[in-house]
Amino acid sequence: MPPYTIVYFPTRGRCEAMRMLLADQGQSWKEEVVTKESWLQGPLKASCLYGQLPKFQDGDLTLYQSNAILRHLGRTFGLYGKDEREAALVDMVNDGVEDIRRHCSQLIYRSYEEGKAKYFQELPGHLKPFETLLIQNQEGQAFLVGDQISFADYNLLDLLLNHQVLAPGCLDSHPLLLAYVARLSARPKLKAYLASPEHVNRPVHGAQKI
Amino acid sequence: MRMLLADQGQSWKEEVVTKESWLQGPLKASCLYGQLPKFQDGDLTLYQSNAILRHLGRTFGLYGKDEREAALVDMVNDGVEDIRRHCSQLIYRSYEEGKAKYFQELPGHLKPFETLLIQNQEGQAFLVGDQISFADYNLLDLLLNHQVLAPGCLDSHPLLLAYVARLSARPKLKAYLASPEHVNRPVHGAQKI
Numbered sequence: 001m002p003p004y005t006i007v008y009f010p011t012r013g014r015c016e017a018m019r020m021l022l023a024d025q026g027q028s029w030k031e032e033v034v035t036k037e038s039w040l041q042g043p044l045k046a047s048c049l050y051g052q053l054p055k056f057q058d059g060d061l062t063l064y065q066s067n068a069i070l071r072h073l074g075r076t077f078g079l080y081g082k083d084e085r086e087a088a089l090v091d092m093v094n095d096g097v098e099d100i101r102r103h104c105s106q107l108i109y110r111s112y113e114e115g116k117a118k119y120f121q122e123l124p125g126h127l128k129p130f131e132t133l134l135i136q137n138q139e140g141q142a143f144l145v146g147d148q149i150s151f152a153d154y155n156l157l158d159l160l161l162n163h164q165v166l167a168p169g170c171l172d173s174h175p176l177l178l179a180y181v182a183r184l185s186a187r188p189k190l191k192a193y194l195a196s197p198e199h200v201n202r203p204v205h206g207a208q209k210i
Numbered sequence: 211m212r213m214l215l216a217d218q219g220q221s222w223k224e225e226v227v228t229k230e231s232w233l234q235g236p237l238k239a240s241c242l243y244g245q246l247p248k249f250q251d252g253d254l255t256l257y258q259s260n261a262i263l264r265h266l267g268r269t270f271g272l273y274g275k276d277e278r279e280a281a282l283v284d285m286v287n288d289g290v291e292d293i294r295r296h297c298s299q300l301i302y303r304s305y306e307e308g309k310a311k312y313f314q315e316l317p318g319h320l321k322p323f324e325t326l327l328i329q330n331q332e333g334q335a336f337l338v339g340d341q342i343s344f345a346d347y348n349l350l351d352l353l354l355n356h357q358v359l360a361p362g363c364l365d366s367h368p369l370l371l372a373y374v375a376r377l378s379a380r381p382k383l384k385a386y387l388a389s390p391e392h393v394n395r396p397v398h399g400a401q402k403i
Contacts, residue, residue: 049285049289049322049325049326050289050292050322061278061281063281063282063285064285064289065284065285065288065289067284067288068281068284068285068287068288069281071280071281071284072277072280072281072284075277075280075281076277084265084268084269085254087264087265087268088254088256088261088262088264088265088268089256091258091260091261091264091265092242092256092257092258092261094261095258095260095261096242096243096257096258099243102295129242129243132242133242
């Protein structure tokens with residue numbers, strides 16, 4: 001009986017990074033899928049600390065906030081750098097991923113048609129920091145920080161995979177990131193998860209358009 | 211982070227960047243995300259204010275007493291960050307148009323923190339556990355800023371008022387909050403309020 005439960009909408013959204021992390025770490029977990037209707041009508045929302053999902057259970061520990069969940073799993077599975085210095089860098093990187101994630105969510109949920117041209121124009125500038133970090137770390141052959149995968153890597157990988165779904169080819173002028181995506185996606189357990197129907201059939205997000 | 215450092219008896223150097231030098235100089239291009247703050251701890255350079263808070267949290271034991279509490283501290287800090295972003299959007303983009311709605315919604319945004327406090331020794335302790343965490347300094351700052359921008363906006367939140375008063379009375383923090391460097395530093399850099 002897995003100790004982990006993810007309570008979320010039937011989308012990738014803010015949970016796919018943690019799903020990829022758990023799968024890659026050989027963990028199983030339970031999904032409690034929340035439909036939009038039951039969310040709007042039911043008591044779950046009022047019971048959530050910030051009135052939002054995801055809600056995550058690790059045994060008797062209940063957590064909210066997707067990045068707090070990623071950090072918790074990072075601590076649990078040793079995915080938080082090799083020492084305190086690397087931990088700080090992992091935090092810095094994850095916060096940068098979060099900034100793009102919010103930017104992208106605003107686009108998808110508020111102003112896709114009007115905003116998408118500008119978004120994709122600005123995308124190279126937003127991706128540059130991650131290319132810089134990769135180049136500085138064994139010329140892009142390793143991870144974002146140090147020699148081992150961190151929760152920030154799963155978070156960035158998810159973001160990049162989503163971008164490829166929403167705008168195929170948008171990473172073509174970013175060979176370092178394409179190689180990074182390919183290399184991480186080839187990790188055996190992660191590869192199996194990414195090929196699984198549960199992942200493939202789960203939409204990136206829940207907005208009406210695209 | 212300044213309140214955290216002061217309360218932990220630390221000193222630090224401030225390198226003040228004017229708007230002009232920021233827009234015209236090479237510093238922005240040298241910053242990982244093209245943003246400030248930039249923080250130096252010896253030879254470690256960090257960006258992202260919450261990464262800096264977490265680093266200092268680790269350094270000074272302000273991250274809960276164990277991994278379970280650490281996760282809760284993270285969850286709380288992320289909630290503070292959400293309000294901070296919401297507030298920044300108001301200040302920097304749409305203050306006049308947005309402020310009525312913002313202050314109407316504020317009680318709902320503050321409720322989670324009241325809930326956390328009540329559940330932890332009925333509001334007499336900290337957000338998580340028995341010791342102060344970086345999330346406390348972050349929430350304290352947010353609440354103090356709200357009191358500056360809209361005096362009285364916390365009056366219907368006695369638990370938070372008591373929390374602010376209790377933390378602000380910590381000796382080193384109290385001294386810092388009374389210092390000219392803090393008192394004379396504006397909450398933000400937007401033109402209006």
